[in-house]
Amino acid sequence: MSTYIQNFLKFQPLLVELVARDIKIKYRRSVLGVLWTLLNPLFMMIILSVVFSNLFKFDVENFPLYLLSGQVIFNFFSDATTSSMNSIIGSAGLIKKIYVPKYLFVLSRVLSSIINVLASFSALILVMLALRVELHWPILLVWFPMITLMIFSLGVGLFLAAATVKFRDIQHLYSVFITALTYLTPVIYPMSILPGWLYKIVQLNPITNYLQMFRGFMLNNTMPSLSELILAIVEAVTMLVIGLYVFYKNQDEFILNI
Template sequence: MIKNLWKYRHLVRRLAISDFKVRYKNSVLGFFWSLLEPLLMLLVLYVVFVDIYPSTQKNYHLFLLLGIAMWDFFTKGTTMGLQGIISKPGMVRQVYIPREVLIFSSSLTALMMAVLELGVFAFFMVISGLMPTSTAIYFPLIFIILFILVFGVSLSLGALNTYYRDVQYIWAVVLQAGFFASGIFFDISTYQGEIKRLLLLNPMARIILMSRESLLYNTAISSWDLIFCFASSLVILLVGYLIFMKLEPGFAEEV
């Protein structure tokens, strides 16, 4: 797989950039939607959890915005990956390319959108007077782990959705449940016992937790959390690739 992705890297880049442009082609605000969308979500959650149900979390606006940006990357990446094969029937039927290229390019498109959202987060950090410390060095590694996770899940979803279109509706429900179980608007570390262990079985919950520790709270990242998330992402990537390769021969007929 890595060999194919490298061989077709120029095509991957063109597809990713093209999908990014097309996504906002008929939008009045264009690329600014990538900036406005997380801010609108931040506004809604901030009103709910500060004005209605007050939160005592320090720098809660940054706490929320970072969680939203990381979750948005996962949501957009896997949702676009889910459509990665069926959205390009011409390329699947008429052109021979390794089909994982289509999934990888959608993950890169989501990555570009995530970078814009993280730029918004960085701006709010600066105006809030909170500057990253030495622990911020962990964040690129955390983000790479998240990208691997997005790509792995997308491989499975993209393949399965090509055969069973109900997958897209099921995944929408899973994402809604995941939003509330990943610690986006609450701090998982404040929980104890079985509840905390259950929540932390979700790799996204650990990724969001580690992101906040590295960027907001100058806290040393747990080696176990890094190992768990990295190993989980690799396993999900391997399983996703095996499913993708198993189903790939029938893609042309199904699209």
């Protein structure tokens, strides 16, 4: 274990450079740059709030906040895993030239997504203040669903990065999967409108637990149950172990396929 820690510390400056590179590439030639990370969820919230709160008449208090909080969580997962999926292929030139711990490329994509989600979180706080929503002390605990979701996303990202090196079709299949997952996660709609069979399916979605916990801290001033806390940790750790196992089992063959 000490060897892995020493190796990580040795390449930590490179990790910082990779995160900076990912952010620069994402906003290259953009006039507003990182500000788009703040504006994009706000624009989407306005559009979707008008459509769903008026057209579909969802009976949700502070629907714009409900919607924006859902976007913060789901967009982070989507961005982190989608970018991680191409991290090894996108860094083929560097991997072929020198030795670098390959998991750093996946980790850098997840960390850059965290920086992006902080801007989205700032947008949520600004909207709450603009709407004069009272902030309660449970908001200080939002780090828990965010950190566990980050660990879960890292596990998914490691798995996808390893799988995509061998099977490039996963890039196209995953975009379809993310679209389907959008509708199986209560980002836009409340769980109360779902029929019993669909409610159970949505409840089995790991992102649902993280999202409901996040909304409880941010909007509802509620604390999750002990079972929900344990479930969040178990899902995150289990996915990370699976991702690490698949990644390390296949990483020696990456150079043959990239």
